Structures are given as structure tokens and as C-alpha cells.
Amino acid sequence: MSDQASRRSRSLKPLSRLNPYLMRYRGMALAALLFLVLAAVTTLALPLAVRRVIDHGFTSQDPAFINQYFVMVIVLAVVMAISSAMRYYYVITIGDRIVSDIRREVFSHVSRLSPAFFDVNQSGEIVSRLTADATQIRSAVGASASVALRNIIMCFGGMVMMIYTSPRLSIMVLAAIPVIVFPLIAFGRSVRRRSRAAQDSLAEASAFAGESIAASRTVQAFNGEGAAEARYSDAVENAFQAARQAVKARAILTGVAITLVFGSIAGVLWYGAQSVLSGTLSAGTLSQFVLYSVLAASSLGQLSEVWGELMQSAGAAERLTELLAEVSAIRSPETPQPLPEPPRGEVWFEDVHFAYPSRPGRSALKGLSFAVDGGETVAIVGPSGAGKSTIFSLILRFYDPSSGRICLDGRDIRTVSLEDLRNRLAIVPQDVTIFSGTIHDNIAFSRPDASRDEVIAAAKAAQAAEFIDRLEHGYDSRVGERGITLSGGQRQRIAIARAILKDAPVLLLDEATSALDAESETLVQKALDELMQSRTTIVIAHRLATVLKADRILVVDDGHVVEQGTHQSLIRDGGLYAKLARLQFQMSHDDVLSPAK
Numbered sequence: 001m002s003d004q005a006s007r008r009s010r011s012l013k014p015l016s017r018l019n020p021y022l023m024r025y026r027g028m029a030l031a032a033l034l035f036l037v038l039a040a041v042t043t044l045a046l047p048l049a050v051r052r053v054i055d056h057g058f059t060s061q062d063p064a065f066i067n068q069y070f071v072m073v074i075v076l077a078v079v080m081a082i083s084s085a086m087r088y089y090y091v092i093t094i095g096d097r098i099v100s101d102i103r104r105e106v107f108s109h110v111s112r113l114s115p116a117f118f119d120v121n122q123s124g125e126i127v128s129r130l131t132a133d134a135t136q137i138r139s140a141v142g143a144s145a146s147v148a149l150r151n152i153i154m155c156f157g158g159m160v161m162m163i164y165t166s167p168r169l170s171i172m173v174l175a176a177i178p179v180i181v182f183p184l185i186a187f188g189r190s191v192r193r194r195s196r197a198a199q200d201s202l203a204e205a206s207a208f209a210g211e212s213i214a215a216s217r218t219v220q221a222f223n224g225e226g227a228a229e230a231r232y233s234d235a236v237e238n239a240f241q242a243a244r245q246a247v248k249a250r251a252i253l254t255g256v257a258i259t260l261v262f263g264s265i266a267g268v269l270w271y272g273a274q275s276v277l278s279g280t281l282s283a284g285t286l287s288q289f290v291l292y293s294v295l296a297a298s299s300l301g302q303l304s305e306v307w308g309e310l311m312q313s314a315g316a317a318e319r320l321t322e323l324l325a326e327v328s329a330i331r332s333p334e335t336p337q338p339l340p341e342p343p344r345g346e347v348w349f350e351d352v353h354f355a356y357p358s359r360p361g362r363s364a365l366k367g368l369s370f371a372v373d374g375g376e377t378v379a380i381v382g383p384s385g386a387g388k389s390t391i392f393s394l395i396l397r398f399y400d401p402s403s404g405r406i407c408l409d410g411r412d413i414r415t416v417s418l419e420d421l422r423n424r425l426a427i428v429p430q431d432v433t434i435f436s437g438t439i440h441d442n443i444a445f446s447r448p449d450a451s452r453d454e455v456i457a458a459a460k461a462a463q464a465a466e467f468i469d470r471l472e473h474g475y476d477s478r479v480g481e482r483g484i485t486l487s488g489g490q491r492q493r494i495a496i497a498r499a500i501l502k503d504a505p506v507l508l509l510d511e512a513t514s515a516l517d518a519e520s521e522t523l524v525q526k527a528l529d530e531l532m533q534s535r536t537t538i539v540i541a542h543r544l545a546t547v548l549k550a551d552r553i554l555v556v557d558d559g560h561v562v563e564q565g566t567h568q569s570l571i572r573d574g575g576l577y578a579k580l581a582r583l584q585f586q587m588s589h590d591d592v593l594s595p596a597k
């Protein structure tokens with residue numbers, strides 16, 4: 001564990017980060033506190049009643065007096081019961097409420113962080129913060145904090161009442177505390193050390209068993225069963241010995257604890273009894289004192305149990321609120337400029353240099369310039385790693401260039417709001433994400449307010465309607481996780497339907513490299529033709545059909561444009577494109593040499 005991690009788990013301070021959330025529910029928090037104090041005070045009042053009953057009721061033989069006190073005890077018990085129930089309700093509800101708020105806020109914040117954040121953070125870890133850490137906080141706010149608070153009040157109140165009841169006996173108890181506590185702490189440490197050693201040995205034995213069983217074929221093929229058995233039994237024996245040591249230490253600890261605690265209690269009680277006999281202390285006062293000591297001691301015990309939980313929750317609160325402090329590298333400007341109306345769909349790259357933030361030393365784009373006119377179809381072609389996908393990421397403003405400008409309809413995209421910019425762009429990615437939900441929801445992802453008719457029209461235009469109609473529940477069929485799985489071609493057509501529904505002036509199309517069967521290929525192609533009509537299209541091309549249809553081809557290599565032209569002109573020039581075309585589109589040598597065919 002790093003220094004930072006170990007320091008984290010030793011402080012309760014990060015829990016204060018939950019204060020702003022708590023303050024939102026001030027009323028409920030006050031109510032919880034009120035009932036908490038009320039429950040503690042009534043508990044602390046009970047021993048007072050006990051003393052009065054013992055000292056006055058029994059000695060004066062006055063049944064009316066006893067009845068009166070028992071009625072009082074019942075009233076106290078009812079108050080205690082009601083306030084405990086209310087405390088439980090309020091405290092748990094506040095915990096749940098705060099955790100829901102934090103979850104919502106963290107999710108909404110994280111969803112808006114730029115991809116640079118996700119380049120260096122694992123999504124699994126973030127999700128675990130949202131789930132496991134949030135649950136930990138729920139238990140901290142909901143249970144541990146209230147138990148801790150109640151026990152602090154009880155322990156403190158119990159001690160005050162002990163002193164109030166009998167200062168002399170209290171001094172004796174105080175004197176006994178170090179006698180009990182120090183040996184227990186020392187022993188406790190050794191027990192913990194031994195338990196950890198036992199657990200480590202067991203983990204080692206289990207690891208060996210797991211490995212050996214998983215590789216049972218290898219073990220048997222080499223006649224290694226005997227050796228494995230011997231090694232495992234050694235490991236198990238070690239674990240047993242370590243566990244025995246731990247148990248022995250714990251047994252001694254229990255014995256020592258009982259001796260010390262009861263010895264001290266007996267000592268204090270003996271002294272108390274002597275005082276009762278000599279008439280300096282009443283029997284009721286002694287009982288009251290004993291009850292307060294029991295209350296104070298048990299509160300202390302419970303406090304030590306929830307302390308560890310509170311520590312863990314503090315760590316959880318820290319990890320979760322850390323995410324909220326994360327500032328997105330990509331934000332809308334303070335005063336965004338509007339994009340020109342109506343949209344023209346012009347995209348310019350002007351001498352764009354860019355390196356990914358996670359790899360600052362290596363430029364992905366090195367002075368890239370090109371201009372795409374409204375309605376034009378431009379194909380981007382280049383070797384793997386040339387920077388083609390990076391161009392899309394920059395148009396979508398997932399990252400900002402380190403120098404140069406990217407403009408949409410003549411406006412630098414950094415001067416317009418992210419929402420306006422992305423409203424004008426539709427993307428059909430290579431790897432289509434299908435969310436768990438219905439087909440309708442998946443298509444309408446690009447425009448959640450779209451009507452069923454609009455979704456059907458988009459699906460028809462994307463050549464997807466036919467396969468959707470064949471599904472048992474049509475547009476309401478569930479897909480994605482725990483739903484039906486779609487084929488590669490079907491997923492692509494869903495993505496195309498999404499883009500058609502969005503109807504944005506600029507289409508970014510990352511053609512799939514994976515081969516589809518001939519029928520899917522034809523359907524996807526038809527769907528794309530429909531989509532590309534009457535809008536600007538920038539396509540990372542992997543298919544011959546696409547480059548043949550493009551108005552212009554940009555050949556990108558090592559972060560800049562090295563050639564541009566039509567398929568024919570580029571083949572004629574015999575440069576990088578001619579070479580790539582031969583490899584990528586599997587054209588024969590003759591095709592390349594006589595491109596007019």
C-alpha cells in the first residue's frame with residue numbers, strides 16, 4: 001500500500017466532504033439528531049429510576065411509590081422506543097438520500113469528462129467507485145455514524161453520570177482502566193499479527209491448490225500428483241500451525257480480559273459493598289453506578305467496532321468526491337458563438353498539430369490541413385496509425401489541437417458550445433455500441449424525442465426495417481445485455497438508422513473493416529447511400545466502392561495529408577495511394593494500372 005493510501009485510511013476528515021449533501025437535508029438531519037439525543041438521554045435516565053426504586057421503594061415498603069416508578073419506567077421505555085424508531089428512520093433515509101444524490105452527481109459529472117480522462121482511468125474502477133464506494137458511504141451515513149454518535153453520547157453521558165453518582169468509585173474505575181486496557185491492546189496486536197500470518201499461509205495454500213487443479217492434466221502427465229500432494233499438505237499444515245498460534249493468542253487474550261475486567265469489577269464492587277455496609281453509600285446508588293459503568297463500557301466496545309467501518313467510509317467518500325473534483329479538459333466556452341444558420345456543412349483543418357495527452361511526446365497529427373465543402377463526400381485513406389481516427393476525434397472535439405484550427409461552417413469549433421457542435425455532426429463508428437434496451441430506444445438514442453413513425457422511417461431508410469419486423473416484438477425487442485444479439489451487419493444498420501434519424505449536416509463515417517457477407521454488404525451500402533445524400537460526408541474508407549464514389553480522396557500518412565485527388569488521378573500518379581489501394585482493396589495489378597475499368 002502506498003503512503004498516501006495508508007494515510008487515507010487513518011483519517012475521518014474526508015467524511016466532511018459529505019457535509020454539503022447533509023446540509024441539503026438539514027431538517028431531517030436535525031430531527032435525526034434530536035431523536036438520537038432523546039433516545040440516549042432516556043437510556044441514561046433509567047438507572048436513576050432503578051436507584052430510587054431500590055433505595056426508597058423497597059426500604060419504605062411503599063407499593064404506591066413502586067407503582068409510580070414503574071409507570072415512569074414504562075413511560076421512559078415508550079419514549080426511548082419511539083425515539084429509537086424515529087432515529088433509525090431518519091438516519092437511514094438521510095443515508096440513502098445522500099448516496100442517491102452523490103451517485104447521480106458523480107455519474108453526470110463523469111459522463112461529461114473528456115476522453116482524455118478515460119484514456120488514463122479504467123472504466124471498471126470508476127464504476128466500482130459508483131457502486132462499492134457509494135454503498136460504503138450509505139452505511140457510514142446511515143448506520144455507522146449514528147451508532148458512533150449514539151455511543152459517544154452514551155459513553156460520555158455514562159461517565160458523567162458515574163462521576164455524579166459516586167466520584168470515589170469513578171476514580172477507582174479510572175484507575176482500573178489502564179490496568180485493563182494496556183495489556184489488552186498489547187495482546188490484541190499480537191493476535192492480529194498472528195491472524196494475518198494464518199491468513200497469508202492459507203492464501204498461499206489456496207493459490208497452490210488452484211494452480212495445481214487448473215493444471216491437472218500437466219500434473220498427471222508428469223506423474224506429479226505425489227509431489228503436488230506433498231507441497232499442498234505442507235502449505236495446509238503451515239496454515240494450521242499459524243491458525244493455532246492465532247487461536248492460542250486469542251484464547252489467552254480472552255482469559256486475560258475476563259480476569260482483568262471481572263477482577264476490577266469485583267474490586268470496585270467490593271469497595272462499593274463495603275461502603276454500603278458502612279452506610280456511606282446506598283444500595284440503590286451502587287446499583288445505579290454499576291448500571292452506568294455497564295452502559296459506558298458497552299458503548300465504548302461498540303464504538304471501537306464501528307470505528308473501523310467509519311474509516312473505510314472516509315476512504316470511500318474521498319475516492320468518490322475526488323471524481324467530482326476532476327475538471328474536464330474540454331468545455332464549452334463561457335460565451336459560445338452561434339453557428340451560422342442554415343448549416344452549410346463545411347469542415348476545415350488548418351495546420352493542425354496534435355499529440356494525445358496520454359502520450360505528449362508523440363505527435364499524432366503534424367500540420368494537417370484540408371477543406372471539405374458543404375455536401376461534398378471526402379474519403380480519408382492511409383496506413384494504420386496514420387491519424388485517420390484522430391481526425392474524427394478532433395472534429396467531435398474530444399480533444400483540442402495543440403496548435404492550428406478546426407472550423408465548422410467558418411467558426412473555430414472551440415468558440416461554439418459543445419452541444420451545438422455535436423448537434424451538427426452524426427457519426428457511424430466502426431464498432432457500433434448497442435445499449436441494453438429496445439431496438440426503438442437504440443435507434444432513438446440520437447433523438448430521444450423521436451416518434452415511433454420517425455424511428456420506423458429511419459429504420460426503413462437504413463435497410464433495417466425488414467430484420468426488425470421479423471423479430472418477435474419488432475421495435476420493442478430487447479437487445480444488448482440480456483437481450484438478443486445482433487449480427488455485425490444488423491448493428492451497422494442500426495447505427496446508420498441512428499444517424500439518419502439525427503439528420504445532421506455533417507456525417508462522419510468510419511467504415512467497418514470486418515467483412516460482411518455479400519447480402520449484408522449490399523444492404524449496408526444501400527443504407528449508406530441513402531444517408532450520405534445531400535450532406536457533407538467524411539469517411540474513413542476501407543472499401544473500393546466508397547473511394548470510387550467519393551468526390552475527393554485525402555491520403556493521410558504520419559499525421560499529414562500527402563496526396564489528394566480522385567481514385568483515377570491518384571492511381572495514375574502511382575504514389576502511396578496506388579500502393580495502398582492495391583493492398584487494401586485487393587485490386588489486381590491490372591485494375592490499378594487501368595483504373596478506368
Ligand SMILES: Nc1ncnc2c1ncn2[C@@H]1O[C@H](COP(=O)(O)OP(=O)(O)OP(=O)(O)O)[C@@H](O)[C@H]1O
Nearest residue numbers: 119356358359364383384385386387388389390391
Ligand atoms: N487515445 C489515444 N491515446 C494515445 N495515443 C493514441 C490514442 N488513439 C490513437 N493514438 C495514437 O495516435 C496515432 C494515430 O492513431 P489513429 O487511431 O488516428 O490512426 P488510424 O489512422 O485511425 O489507424 P487505424 O487505421 O489502424 O485505425 C497512433 O500512433 C496511435 O497509436
